[in-house]
Amino acid sequence: MTTLPLRDARLLVEAALTRAGHTAEESAVIADHLVDCETRGLGFGGLARALSVVERKRAAAAPPRSIRTVAETPVSATVDGGDHVGYLVGAHALELATAKARAHGMAVVGARNTWYTGMFSYYLERAARAGFFGMIAGSGPAMVAPFGGTEARFGTNPIAFGFPADPSPVIWDIGTSAVMYGEAVLKDRLGERLVPGQAYDAAGAPTLDPAQALEGAFAVWGGHKGSGLALVVQLLGMMSGAAADPPGLSDCGFFVLLLDPERLTDARAYARRVTELAAAVRATRPVEGGGAVRVPFDRSAACRERTLRRGTIEVPGAVVAALRREAGHS
Known part of the structure; x- marks a missing residue:
């Protein structure tokens, strides 16, 4: 794994995307999303996804048209x-x-x-x-x-x-x-295996090979x-x-x-009731030997807070090296 300061990670993603043909403004929008995923511990949707964006953009038969209503x-x-x-x-x-x-x-x-x-x-x-x-x-x-x-x-x-x-x-x-597309793509990049029961190959047989799963089907x-x-x-x-x-x-x-x-109701009172219910869920007595009960998004928010305090993220070295090549840094 490679340790990257958050600012360096963002600049690296922006450089790779801009070199691939995105405007500086577009690159900043995409990078903000990807870096946020990384800070929340969702690496398959983070910097590795920038490589997939560049590859898909390069493979397009024609440049994108304007976004329109x-x-x-x-x-x-x-x-x-x-x-x-x-x-x-x-x-x-x-x-x-x-x-x-x-x-x-x-x-x-x-x-x-x-x-x-x-x-x-x-x-x-x-x-x-x-x-x-x-x-x-x-x-x-x-x-x-x-x-x-x-x-x-x-x-x-x-x-x-x-x-x-x-x-x-x-x-x-x-x-x-059972497995997200970005997870399978990242595992394929890194030479890792899937978990049993997550995918089938093109013939319908269970597979742990992410490349075969991408040609077959996820469960x-x-x-x-x-x-x-x-x-x-x-x-x-x-x-x-x-x-x-x-x-x-x-x-x-x-x-x-x-x-x-x-x-439908008093909005501030509703938000307060949502907050109270979430607190009650967190206060639920856990099963024996289990950890504290969480509300959806608690893990992401806590992980991001820790990452922002630390100021760095850990990214697979192969992903960082590939991004640096796409950015023209090596």
Whole structure:
């Protein structure tokens, strides 16, 4: 592992992205998201993802088009991402939704023609801190087998919910696959193996090889219940106009719903009740030999706080070396 000061990590990511063709402003938006993932201990969505962004951008048949709104009402919008990376499209969609929810109390925005939208908790933390309840769902190319099958039919299909609370929001952010795409890609880069039960090869046989899994299918999370949730998330993402099974890494769907609690109840009182319930959950008597009970997002928030105090992150040396090559530093 290589130790990087946070500022150096951000500058390295920005340099690699800018050299790959992103503007300085775009690179800063993407880097902020990726470095935040690293500070929260989510390395597969952090600096390693910058390499995947560069590779996907380099492989594109044509440069991306402008991000544009193709349909709109006072409380809704549909965005065509123009094949831009999802960190940019998601930020644009959230900005649209936030403005509409602030003006009208609620908003729903869908985006299509994008890829790699990142950690939905990143967006929802911002929405919740602005006082909104939020839900985000995302569809994508077939990578995950439904329960009982071994052929890919769903995307990894993350879904997340965020609620305003103090001192930090309550956010539940999950993928509906047994292993996330970014995890498999990073393990393949590093020559590591998957966990048994996470994936199948192209012939349908269980595999621990991430390269074979990327050519085959990931298992679904949560058995038949997770499989049903994965289907629902795919359908929500498709509401933006995204394809059911787009070719390659393209045309992912992004669905964001924001609601101002003030339209239903006293917003400050609601946030206080959320805070109280979260505190009660944390105070639950743990099982014998178990640790303290946590609320979703507690681990991420605590990890980030420790990382920010330390001021450094640990990144696989192979990832750092590859980023330095992409940035023209070696």
